[in-house]
Amino acid sequence: xxxxxxxxxxxxxxxxxxxxxxxxxxxxxxxxxxxxxxxxxxxxxxxxxxxxxxxxxxxxxxxxxxxxxxxxxxxxxxxxxxxxxxxxxxxxxxxxxxxxxxxxxxxxxxxxx
Amino acid sequence: xxxxxxxxxxxxxxxxxxxxxxxxxxxxxxxxxxxxxxxxxxxxxxxxxxxxxxxxxxxxxxxxxxxxxxxxxxxxxxxxxxxxxxxxxxxxxxxxxxxxxxxxxxx
Numbered sequence: 001x002x003x004x005x006x007x008x009x010x011x012x013x014x015x016x017x018x019x020x021x022x023x024x025x026x027x028x029x030x031x032x033x034x035x036x037x038x039x040x041x042x043x044x045x046x047x048x049x050x051x052x053x054x055x056x057x058x059x060x061x062x063x064x065x066x067x068x069x070x071x072x073x074x075x076x077x078x079x080x081x082x083x084x085x086x087x088x089x090x091x092x093x094x095x096x097x098x099x100x101x102x103x104x105x106x107x108x109x110x111x112x113x
Numbered sequence: 114x115x116x117x118x119x120x121x122x123x124x125x126x127x128x129x130x131x132x133x134x135x136x137x138x139x140x141x142x143x144x145x146x147x148x149x150x151x152x153x154x155x156x157x158x159x160x161x162x163x164x165x166x167x168x169x170x171x172x173x174x175x176x177x178x179x180x181x182x183x184x185x186x187x188x189x190x191x192x193x194x195x196x197x198x199x200x201x202x203x204x205x206x207x208x209x210x211x212x213x214x215x216x217x218x219x220x
Contacts, residue, residue, distance in 0.1 A: 003156075004156075033207075033208075035210075041212070042199075042211065042212030043157075043199060043210040043212070043213065044208065045207065045208070045209070045210070048206075048207050050206075055206070055207075056207055091156070091157065093157075099145065100145050100162065100197045100203050100208075101159045101162070101177075102159075102208065103148070103158075104156045104157040104158065105156060106155070106156045107156060
């Protein structure tokens with residue numbers, strides 16, 4: 001298994017543009033997490049899915065952020081419109097339910113100019 | 114509410130020196146605690162978890178419920194240990210991560 005796959009690995013965009021980040025979890029995992037990593041705030045949980053259903057989205061910063069998981073093998077995190085303060089590394093992670101270890105993807109480094 | 118505190122943003126030591134990365138937690142129940150490591154521009158990966166009571170790459174961590182701590186220790190630091198270290202707690206159904214400690218080991 002290739003592990004958790006994220007795309008793109010790097011994204012540079014201009015303020016106001018829509019950004020879509022993609023994640024493919026490890027096959028068989030049915031818990032999926034989106035995190036944002038910055039120097040100032042460290043690793044922040046944005047949203048958690050279980051069996052494709054959003055369970056906790058309290059970490060989503062504002063309405064500009066949305067996440068979907070249409071099936072067990074794919075999730076997206078969308079920012080519309082993007083702002084420079086959204087610049088960060090966004091990680092996706094997956095795990096088995098009740099199994100405590102999370103497996104992280106390589107991250108998407110987002111730069112909003 | 115569950116919370117993880119890593120008081121040091123940066124820890125700088127010389128090769129061969131002992132290392133202790135601090136982690137304190139707040140949780141009313143019985144927690145599951147982990148240390149994750151992130152080497153430069155790589156993905157986070159699990160380093161160790163308290164229930165397994167193992168030593169990985171020379172690192173150990175003991176859960177102290179009285180002090181609500183889970184400090185990560187290594188007796189002799191190596192240059193390849195330079196990385197970002199995150200302490201994490203899984204209390205309820207979601208994990209909580211600390212802000213991370215950047216460990217730099219100088220030659």
